[in-house]
Amino acid sequence: MNNKRKILEMLAANKISAEEAERLLLLVDNETESAEPIKSPKNLKYLHVKVETIPNPNYRTADNGDSDDEDSDDNVNIRVPIALIRAGMKLTSIIPPAVYSQIDSSLKEKGIEFDLRNIKPENIEELITALEDLEVNVESKNKRKNTVVRVYAE
C-alpha cells in the first residue's frame, strides 16, 4: 500500500510520467499477487499416540466364553507435549564432538547415512511445524480383535 502511495505522490510531484506510474503500479500489483500467503502455524501443543484394541464380537471363545490373556483389549494413550520434543531434540547440542563420530560410525554400520550435526534449530522448528499435517492411522484386523493405531498432533 505504501509503494502505491509513493508512486502516486511521485506522479503528483511530476517526478514521473503517467505511463511510468502505470507501469510501476502494475509491478506493485504483480508483486502483491505473487507473494505467498503467510501460513500461520497452528499452535500445536501435544503429540498423541493412541492404540485401541477392540475384541472382535464375531469371534467366539472356546467353551465357557471367558476371555484369555490374548483377548484382553489393550488401550494405550500417550500424550507428549510438543515442547518436550523440542527440548529433547535440542539435547543433541550437548553431545561432545568425540561422541558424534562414534554415533555416526554406529549409524553407518546399520546402514543409516545420517549426521546428527546437521540438525539445526531451524530444522527442529520445521519438523514441529510439519507435525501439524502428520496423521498416521493404522488399522489391523484379525479374527480375535481389531487394533487401531493413531498418531497425530493437535
Place this chain on the structure above:
Amino acid sequence: MIIPPLFIKIKMVNNKTNINLWLPLFLVWLIIAPLALILSPLVLIIALVLYPFGWGKPLLQLGPRIYSVLCNLKDLKIDIKGKDELELYFR
C-alpha cells in the same frame, strides 16, 4: 517463568496391586536446586579445564538443557489400559 512439574501421578492396577499415588516432585526439586547451586562453580571449573578438548561447551549446556527437558515434562501423560493398568501423569 517455566517451572518443572510439581506432581507425578502413578497409577498401577493389576491382580495383586492397586496403587494410585500423587508424588510431590517439588520436594525433589527443593533438594536438587541447592545441590545444583553448590556444584555449579565446580562444573564451571571442570568445563574450563576441558574446554580445549571440546567437552567444555557441552558440559556448560548440560544443566540448562536438562532443566528445559524437565520443565517440559509437564502434561506428559502415558496411559496404558489392558489386563493391567498403568498411568503416569506429570502435573
